[in-house]
Amino acid sequence: MLNVEHLTKTYKTGDKALSDVSFTVEKGQVVGLIGPSGAGKSSLIRCVNRLVEPTSGAIKLNGTDLVGLGAGDLRRARRRIGMIFQEYALVERLTVMENVLSGRLGYVSFWQSFSRRYPGTDIERAYRLLDRVGLIDHADKRADALSGGQRQRVGIARALSQEPELLLVDEPTASLDPKTSRQIMRLLIEICQERDLPAIVNIHDVPLAQQFMQRIIGLRAGQVVFDGTPDQLTEDVLTTIYGAEDWTAMRQGAQEDAQAERDAAREMARLGA
Amino acid sequence: MTGDFPKEWQYRTPKTKLLIWAFWLCMVAGFVYCWQVMNEGTIWFFVQDAPKQAADIGGRMWPPKLSYVPELMRPLWDTLNMATLGTMLGVILAVPVAFLAARNTTPSAAILRPIALFIIVASRSINSLIWALLLVAILGPGILAGIIAIGFRSVGFVGKLLYEAIEETDVTQIEAIRATGASPSQVLNYAIVPQVLPAFWGITVFRWDINIRESAILGLVGAGGLGLKLQASLNVLAWPQVTTILLLILLTVVLSEWVSAKVRTALI
Amino acid sequence: MSSYPTTWKRPPQIFTHRGWRIGLQIGVLVWFVLAIGSIDANWERIIAGAERGMRFVQGFLQPNFTSRWSDIYGGLIESLTMTFTSTIVGIAISIPIGIGAARNLAPAPVYYVCRGIIAVSRALQEVIVAIFFVAMFGFGPFAGFLTLSFATIGFIAKLLAEDIEDIDESQAEAIRATGASWWQLINYAVQPQVMPRLIGLSLYRFDINFRESAVIGIVGAGGIGATLNTAIDRYEYDSAGAILLIIIGIVLVAEYGSSYLRKFLQ
Numbered sequence: 001m002l003n004v005e006h007l008t009k010t011y012k013t014g015d016k017a018l019s020d021v022s023f024t025v026e027k028g029q030v031v032g033l034i035g036p037s038g039a040g041k042s043s044l045i046r047c048v049n050r051l052v053e054p055t056s057g058a059i060k061l062n063g064t065d066l067v068g069l070g071a072g073d074l075r076r077a078r079r080r081i082g083m084i085f086q087e088y089a090l091v092e093r094l095t096v097m098e099n100v101l102s103g104r105l106g107y108v109s110f111w112q113s114f115s116r117r118y119p120g121t122d123i124e125r126a127y128r129l130l131d132r133v134g135l136i137d138h139a140d141k142r143a144d145a146l147s148g149g150q151r152q153r154v155g156i157a158r159a160l161s162q163e164p165e166l167l168l169v170d171e172p173t174a175s176l177d178p179k180t181s182r183q184i185m186r187l188l189i190e191i192c193q194e195r196d197l198p199a200i201v202n203i204h205d206v207p208l209a210q211q212f213m214q215r216i217i218g219l220r221a222g223q224v225v226f227d228g229t230p231d232q233l234t235e236d237v238l239t240t241i242y243g244a245e246d247w248t249a250m251r252q253g254a255q256e257d258a259q260a261e262r263d264a265a266r267e268m269a270r271l272g273a
Numbered sequence: 274m275t276g277d278f279p280k281e282w283q284y285r286t287p288k289t290k291l292l293i294w295a296f297w298l299c300m301v302a303g304f305v306y307c308w309q310v311m312n313e314g315t316i317w318f319f320v321q322d323a324p325k326q327a328a329d330i331g332g333r334m335w336p337p338k339l340s341y342v343p344e345l346m347r348p349l350w351d352t353l354n355m356a357t358l359g360t361m362l363g364v365i366l367a368v369p370v371a372f373l374a375a376r377n378t379t380p381s382a383a384i385l386r387p388i389a390l391f392i393i394v395a396s397r398s399i400n401s402l403i404w405a406l407l408l409v410a411i412l413g414p415g416i417l418a419g420i421i422a423i424g425f426r427s428v429g430f431v432g433k434l435l436y437e438a439i440e441e442t443d444v445t446q447i448e449a450i451r452a453t454g455a456s457p458s459q460v461l462n463y464a465i466v467p468q469v470l471p472a473f474w475g476i477t478v479f480r481w482d483i484n485i486r487e488s489a490i491l492g493l494v495g496a497g498g499l500g501l502k503l504q505a506s507l508n509v510l511a512w513p514q515v516t517t518i519l520l521l522i523l524l525t526v527v528l529s530e531w532v533s534a535k536v537r538t539a540l541i
Numbered sequence: 542m543s544s545y546p547t548t549w550k551r552p553p554q555i556f557t558h559r560g561w562r563i564g565l566q567i568g569v570l571v572w573f574v575l576a577i578g579s580i581d582a583n584w585e586r587i588i589a590g591a592e593r594g595m596r597f598v599q600g601f602l603q604p605n606f607t608s609r610w611s612d613i614y615g616g617l618i619e620s621l622t623m624t625f626t627s628t629i630v631g632i633a634i635s636i637p638i639g640i641g642a643a644r645n646l647a648p649a650p651v652y653y654v655c656r657g658i659i660a661v662s663r664a665l666q667e668v669i670v671a672i673f674f675v676a677m678f679g680f681g682p683f684a685g686f687l688t689l690s691f692a693t694i695g696f697i698a699k700l701l702a703e704d705i706e707d708i709d710e711s712q713a714e715a716i717r718a719t720g721a722s723w724w725q726l727i728n729y730a731v732q733p734q735v736m737p738r739l740i741g742l743s744l745y746r747f748d749i750n751f752r753e754s755a756v757i758g759i760v761g762a763g764g765i766g767a768t769l770n771t772a773i774d775r776y777e778y779d780s781a782g783a784i785l786l787i788i789i790g791i792v793l794v795a796e797y798g799s800s801y802l803r804k805f806l807q
Contacts, residue, residue, distance in 0.1 A: 049452055051448055051451065051452060075454040075455070075456060076454065077454070078451070078452060078453065078454035079453060079454030080454075081452070083449065083452040083453075085445055085448075085449055086445075087445055089445040089446050089448065089449035090446070090449070091446050091449075091450065091463060091464055091467050091468070092443075092446070092467075092468075093467040093468065093470065093471070094463070094467050095551060095552065097549055097551075098463075098551065101549075102450060102453060102455070102463050103453050104453075105450065105453050105454065105455035105456075105459045105463065106453055106454025106455060107454075110456065110458050110459055110462070113455075113459050113462065113463070114462055116549075116550075116551050118549075120547030120548065121547070123545075123546065123547050123548060123549045124545045124546070124547045126549070127545035127546060127549075128545050131545070139549075140552045142554075155449075158449075158453070162453055162454070168452075300629070303625065304625070304626060304629055307621075307622035307625045307626050308622075308626055310618060310619075310622045311619065311622040311623055311626060311682045311683070311686060312682070312683060315678075315679075315681055315682070315683040316679055316681075319678055319679035320678055320679075320683065323677045323678050326676070326677045327677050330673070330676060330677070350579070351579065354576040354579055357576065358576055358577075394789060394792065394793055394796075395789050397792070398752060398785075398788050398789040398792035398793075399755075399785060399788065399789070400752060400753070400755065400756040402668065402756050402759060403755065403756060403759070403766075403769065403785075406759060406769075406770065406773055407597065407773060407781070410590075410593065410597075410773055410776070411590040411591075411593045411594040411597060412582075412586070412587050412590045412594075413583055413586035413587065413590060415580070415581055415582065415583065416579070416580055416581070417580050417582045417587075420580070486666055487666075489666070490666055490668045490669065493668065493759075493760065494759065503669075507672065519669065522666075522669075523664055526664065527664070
């Protein structure tokens with residue numbers, strides 16, 4: 001369970017990214033974080049594992065407050081939190097296996113990781129996870145030899161190999177095409193349900209969020225302006241989150257996307273027939 | 274049509290024109306002044322005599338003395354060793370310097386980074402021949418002085434290019450590894466080293482290629498290798514031997530350049 | 542239940558064949574032992590030299606600028622004037638050669654001649670060229686000036702030619718389409734595209750020429766190198782340290798100055 005209490009982040013430049021953000025994520029709950037760019041979504045999830053230092057407030061993961069932990073304790077806390085990135089953020093020149101095993105770095109000594117001699121259980125888990133995300137045949141390939149969707153699957157396997165108690169997901173589908181985006185989202189949701197894993201998902205694509213999330217939090221200019229189920233996300237609410245003009249533009253964009261996708265599907269069906 | 278439009282058009286405003294003229298004037302004046310200062314001590318008789326001298330030397334240089342080649346094999350071996358061992362020494366010294374100099378990996382930006390940057394500049398400013406001159410005076414003649422000279426000169430070159438490569442690493446990959454709870458040394462090993470490794474090998478091979486050229490002449494100041502033979506031949510005015518040595522150097526340089534180009538394309 | 546392997550080894554990335562890999566490792570090891578063995582270090586001489594080495598380090602830390610100041614000053618002026626004139630002359634000669642060595646502008650015979658000049662200039666080490674020029678023109682900065690000009694040609698002309706070959710062809714085509722002559726083509730299509738980089742390269746070459754001027758002095762081509770050589774020959778390490786520090790300082794100033802100028806000009 002994650003409690004975020006009165007979280008505030010002000011950057012050195014004076015920009016206020018987050019002001020007094022509070023919410024709680026229950027076990028197994030997948031929360032979508034929506035809002036226009038610059039609303040503080042990225043700062044918020046980076047504050048949780050302190051890749052960005054919060055200015056004030058508390059972040060409690062199953063009781064321990066992460067704010068104010070020293071370097072060693074912070075590393076122990078970080079290994080309990082898996083993170084999945086927008087541009088996959090795999091180490092491109094390492095093999096897929098090394099990327100998945102790198103999720104165990106917080107658990108092994110430097111020499112074990114340097115010589116790539118991980119405990120048998122870690123290797124077994126890595127293979128199991130690669131099998132789960134459908135990439136077991138690619139273990140020895142280099143990460144830069146994979147496609148976008150495959151790389152994001154490796155990113156998921158890496159985060160899961162940490163055996164995390166919480167998943168932070170930063171725009172998982174921003175660099176993927178619509179079809180792969182849906183596959184990745186479905187995989188994420190399934191995995192969270194299997195493991196009863198709470199997750200916070202930054203997502204810019206509102207229809208996608210409505211389709212997959214159990215709960216949605218709307219951020220605007222660093223403040224929580226909406227917190228509820230996807231059904232409660234009405235036109236009015238979305239207008240408050242995104243502002244009237246942007247929302248209309250986004251909705252049109254989404255409709256065009258959907259239309260294009262339907263056309264493409266029809267075309268495929270015609271060609272197949 | 275109407276004559277409302279100007280008939281004259283100037284590429285530059287009068288002010289920029291003036292500035293450009295002033296710039297050229299300064300360059301010409303500076304050049305003339307420098308030319309005079311530089312040539313105060315020049316004996317123009319020698320300069321007029323130069324074509325004759327050149328023809329004379331050229332005539333004596335040809336044909337090369339091929340029977341001298343076997344005697345050059347040992348110095349060639351020394352030259353290659355000097356370049357290769359010197360490159361290794363330089364790289365070993367340059368790696369820590371580069372990590373101290375890179376903004377994103379330096380442990381202390383206030384003290385260690387300036388020191389590392391100074392080491393890089395000092396090593397880069399001083400040519401290996403000057404290092405060799407110093408080291409021969411200190412250690413005595415021989416290839417050891419040559420190896421260290423090559424090594425010292427390579428530190429700056431490798432260090433500079435490597436620290437630039439380290440600064441250009443992709444931050445998200447580093448962030449991802451940090452997010453797993455990795456310690457700083459693990460971040461180095463998993464996120465930074467794999468990213469700079471290709472650059473590292475490229476730089477090393479490139480420097481090795483340059484070092485082959487440089488080590489060929491270090492013997493002129495006593496640091497062993499082909500240069501030593503060159504110096505000896507020049508001293509006794511054995512021009513055909515000089516030609517042979519120069520041709521051998523040229524051949525080695527061309528070969529090493531070819532090898533280095535091959536390896537670098539294979540790496541990318 | 543657990544059918545997954547519990548061991549994993551990183552597959553080799555470059556030499557995938559086992560035999561080749563082992564052979565290479567043995568080869569490198571043998572070479573290394575032989576190479577280290579060929580260092581004929583004279584330990585007594587080195588131990589004796591340690592004291593001199595300490596004196597050099599001291600000389601570097603406490604440089605003596607004053608006692609040989611007039612020599613240092615003279616050498617420095619010679620080096621700087623040599624650098625300035627040779628850079629200008631070198632560039633002036635490089636420009637026509639660089640244009641001639643660009644495949645998209647020059648006819649085949651001109652192209653090969655210019656490429657030949659560049660290859661010769663690049664293949665010959667500055668120091669070797671300096672030895673010959675000193676033999677021909679006598680000791681002093683004039684030989685150094687010629688050496689540096691010669692070396693500049695290879696450097697600038699090659700990079701300029703590559704730059705010209707990389708220009709945006711559509712711009713050249715557009716100018717050609719207006720019926721422009723070859724000279725107009727150079728002036729309107731090529732010059733604006735390569736000028737900023739040519740200026741950058743010239744400044745960079747100035748920097749290199751200064752560093753090289755310190756080296757070719759050792760073989761008799763004048764400048765600060767000659768002063769340095771004398772200082773080391775006389776075991777005056779404090780003066781040598783001063784000279785080296787001056788060289789480092791000037792290189793630093795030239796480097797920062799040129800990067801600033803490049804930014805300012807772009």
